[in-house]
Amino acid sequence: MSKFFDHITPELTEFIRAQPVFFVATAAPEGRINLSPKGMDTFRVLDEKRVAYLDLTGSGNETAAHLLHDGRITIMFCSFDTNAEIARIYGRGFVIHPSDERWRELIANFPNLPGVRQVMEIRVESAMTSCGYAVPRMRETTARDTLEKYWTKKGEQEKEDYWQKHNLRSIDGLQTGMPETTPRPRR
Template sequence: MGKVYPEIEPRLRAFIEAQPVFFVATAPTSVDGHVNVSPKGMRGTLVVLGPHRVAYLDYHGSGAETIAHLRDNGRVTLMFCAFSGPPKILRLYGRGHTVPVDDPGFAARLADFPDPPDRHTVRAVIAVEVDRVADSCGFAVPVMEYQHDRDMLITHHGRKTTEELVAYRASRNAASIDGLPVF
């Protein structure tokens, strides 16, 4: 039932942009390292930049596995599931890189988002060059009702100063659970 597409075509772009949640999977090069899957949400935090490019906002969190893994080898998969409407799973495979908040190019990457947040609340922009676009049926994915985004993350980060978030990254987001450096 699955199909491989040559690019993110308009119909797939519409599907991606309609999803309130997506998942990011990465793994370190080491076979002993932990595979990581992170749910991402909040509308407007992912943009399709072209037929082979997407980017998403990476907020401060309890870990920084994705950033460490991208620094290690760049491999990433984004997965979108239809929790309403016709069943569908879409995966974007590719190479990602991180544009951290203190990078000179960060402002330009943040400008790719239609309604960008205050720059100090974001840890980085993750940009992905997509080399494979594939779907599958999604017949076993449950039908669920989207209610609303949670605002706790934005509210929490908004109360922190830039200096506090820099300190947070240094103390809590400096290395992956496998000891890989983040920045």
Template sequence: MAKQFKRIEDDHLKFIEAQHMFFCGSAAAEGRVNISPKGMDSLRVLGSNRIIWRNLTGSGNETAGHLAQVNRMTLMWCGFEARPMIMRAYGSARTLHPRDADFAKLDALFDASPGARQIYDMTVDMLQTSCGYAVPFFDYAGERDVLAKWAQDKGPDGIETYWDTRNRTTIDSLPTHIISETDNA
């Protein structure tokens, strides 16, 4: 039976901290719904209704484009190991790019990464748990280092070129604002 909460409680925080990955869901008013798996120590709970997660440069940039259109986000964790639970955090988020004032302060909460593309600062308005009895067991074998090595090899200029050529729009052609309008002037 699902249970709803108005805030992240201590038990929820412990569950989040024990997970090696989470999923982010977002959608604009029209077009495709995006669900992305996330890992690599990219999430911090900063309060009973606040979560930030750092988005690293990758092939798509759907969440940024969706949030620019419709400000809603869902994060989900599954207990793949011992505890059978599914937990979702529902809310709204603001997108911070490296050029934004608060980005550096929040980015400092994570290990340095040349591929840091956005930080999503989420206000949680509801948290829901459900049983997770149908979620299979999976064993955690470790983090992949492919994305970190890729970003390191690209370097700052290569990352910015990648943003410009591959991350400007979503798959539905929505702008992601990864490159500011003043950068194009």
């Protein structure tokens, strides 16, 4: 049976912290709906009405574009172990970049990981739990370290160059809010 909440309860917080993966869904008023899996200890419950996740550099920047143009976001946590439960958070999201005033406050909640792009802060409008009876039981064997190794090897300049080439616009052509910079000459 589904249960609805207007905030994040202590029980929901406990369930969320136990999940190694979460899913983020966003959409702009027009265009594609984006659904992305996330992991790597990047989600935090800040208080009963605010959550945030550390966004690492990836192939696109759809979530940022959608939040800039619409703001709606759904985050889903799904238990793949013996506890057959699903939790969803519904809210309005905001992108916080390293140059933003609130960056230091938010980034302090997360581990120091290579490839950091931005923090997504979500104001919780509602949350719900539901059964996960049809979700298979699966085991987490090991965390995947591919992204960490990739951005450690590339370094800051190559990360910023990647942003300029791949992260300024969504696949539907929407601006993502990332600042454009003048390319630096290579040494």
